[in-house]
Amino acid sequence: MFRRDFLKNSFLAGVSTSVLSPSLAATVRKPELNDRAYWIQTLTRIADPVLTNLSQGKLKATMPVESTKGQDKERPKYTHLEAFGRLLAGMAPWLELGAENSPEGKTRQKYLDLAQQSLAMAVDPKSPDFLNFNQGGQPVVDAAFLSHALIRAPKQLRDKIAPETRTHLIKALQASRVIKPYYSNWLLFSAMVEMALLSLGEPWDAMRVDYALREHQNWYKGDGIYGDGPEFHYDYYNSYVIHPMLVDITKTLRDHDPQYEELHQTILRRAQRYAAIQERLISPEGTFPPVGRSLAYRFGAxxxxxxxxxxxxxxxxxxxxxxxxxxxxxxxKTMAAPNTFDKNGWLQIGFCGHQPSIGETYISTGSLYLCTTGLLPLGLPATNEFWTGPAQDWTAKKAWSGQDLPTDHAI
Known part of the structure; x- marks a missing residue:
């Protein structure tokens, strides 16, 4: 009932103001009501089947596993941790706002409860949904995304974990250490797991972290761009993994040891430049170039x-x-496309709609939930200027409508 009322109120924000009194019309014109409500509706729609089923120990029994040809036996070993870890990595900042006595705050409480219940199921060896943290290579990736969620929501996720679940979680994260990461952005996955262990008060491997940071400094190409390994790859992995993890790994280290402050600031400046480039990549219509691998992560780019x-x-x-x-x-643009979701609400492989051929061999249903990382600003309160400011044209929209623009500069 609450969810129906919440969505109904969200819809009201878009109702024509011509039928409303002047005072009410002024209220519903505020853009934050429309945009924030839409973002939350998108996030909860994506999250519902994953968290509802995992919290009940039914994820493996219920979740479809769509994959590319020939991967139908391999991907089910990994896809469930992918879905959970990636979903929480994007959802964590919003959850970190905590519960409050408002419609949105009560909605957050619902998902906080589901997240904790799901985590308990995911790491309990006796659970029907005990997830794979150490078999094959893939689990270190999604152990890292789960770790990133803990870093992004320390008060509401990490610090509220039940004692038994905390013990199970630590063992699960430690188990992923048997996996040797590829010589690429994967080094950051091992490092992020160590950051979660550090934040949980456990012994952590400084060598795994230092190696990942040093190699990424070696792979920096300039103007906010890193190579994915020694070579540059024209894709979105600077956004999917590299910048976000570098920023949060060095921030966590800095909070632990002030000597990392200088490195953190260097990495942050590069991330700021890359973010500025990304803002310019968004066309006036809300499209962006379908370049490189892993396009099925949609707006997670x-x-x-x-x-x-x-x-x-x-x-x-x-x-x-x-x-x-x-x-x-x-x-x-990405989520409104037909057949983005199947009939039961699970994401389907695609960039804009259902496009099975766009998925690489490592892509399956669980992989797709990385899209939620495009919703990180939901962690800003509704009163923040990100939400309260009037809608504005972005750079490409200004440029293609003839508006005057300042020059763009490399760093």
């Missing part, structure tokens, strides 16, 4: 921009409201 907006560290001249408007356009 903008995690780097979303994170810098969430951190309130946007480069000078980029307004929070223009980023909100740009990201909203991208989210609507």
């Amino acid at each position: 903008f995690q780097a921009l979303a994170q810098i907006a969430y951190m309130q560290k946007l480069s000078e001249g980029i307004k929070p409201a223009q980023v909100r408007s740009a990201l909203t356009a991208v989210i609507k």
Whole structure:
């Protein structure tokens, strides 16, 4: 009943003001009601089947596993941890706002409860939904995304874990250490797991972290761009993984040891530049170039921009409201496409709609939930200027409508 009322109220924000009194019309014209409500509706729609089933120990029994040809036996070993870890990595900042006596706050409480119940099922060896943290190579990736969620929501996720679940979680994360990461962005996955263990008060492996950081400094190509390994790859992995994890790994380290402050600031400046480039990639229509691998992560391609907006560290001249408007356009373009969800509400492989051939061999249903990382600014309160500012044109929309623009510069 509450969910129906919440969505009904969200819909009211878009009702024509011509039929409302002047005072009420002024209220419903506020853009934050429309955009924030839409973002929350999108997030909860994506989250519902994953968390509802996992919290009841029914994820493996219920979740479909769509994959590319020839992967139908391999991907079910990994897809469930993918779905859970990636979903929480994007959902965590919003959950970190905590429960409050408002419609949105009560909705958050519902999902906080589901997240904790799901985590308990995921790491309990006796659970029917005990997830794979150490068999094959893939689990270190999604142990890292789950770890990232703990880093992003320390008060509401990490610190509220029940004692038994905490013990199980620590063992699960430690188990992923048997996996040797590829010589690429995967080094950051091992490092992020160590950051979660550090934040949980457990012994952590400084060598895994130092190695990942040093190699990524070696792979920096300039102007906010890292190689994915020694070579540059023209894809969105600077956003899917590299910038967000580098920023949060060094922030966690800095909070533990102030000597990492200089490195953190260097990495943050590069991330700010990359976020500025990403803002310029969004077309006036809310589309973006379908370049590189893993396009099935949809608007998760903008995690780097979303994170810098969430951190309130946007480069000078980029307004929070223009980023909100740009990201909203991208989210609507990707999520409103027909057949994005199956009949039971699970995401289907695709970039814009259901496009099975766009999935690589490592892509399956669970992989797709990385899209939620494009929603990180939901961790900003509804009163923040990101949400309260009037809708604004973003850079490409200004440029293609003939508006005057300042020059763009490399760092």
